[in-house]
Amino acid sequence: MNISRTRPRKRFWIEVVSAATGLVLVAANLLVPDWIEVLGGADLDHRSGALEWGVTAALLLITIVSGTVAAAEWRRPRQAAPL
DSSP states (O other): OOEEOOOOOHHHHHHHHHHHHHHHHHHHHHHSTTHHHHHHOOOTTTTSOHHHHHHHHHHHHHHHHHHHHHHHHHHSOEEOOOO
16 A cells, blocks of 8 residues: 555545635624624524624534644545556
8 A cells, every 4th residue: 555645635625725715704893793693684583692602603613623634634645556
C-alpha cells in the first residue's frame, strides 16, 4: 500500500465550504443582528434578539465542527491514485 499526499477527497472540500459559509454567516449575523426581521418582515422574537442569537450559536457550532472534521480529513493519510 503506497501512502502519499494526493488530492483531498470530495468530503474535505464539502467540509471546508461548510465551515467557510458558516463563518461568513456568523459574521453577517453579528453585523446585522436583526436580519431575520429585515428579510422576513415578521418579528418572531418580539425584538429580543433571542432567535438571532440562537441562529448565530447554531452556525458557530456548525462552523467549528466542519472546520475540525476538515482538519482531521486533511491530516488523514491517503492512498496514491493507481497508475
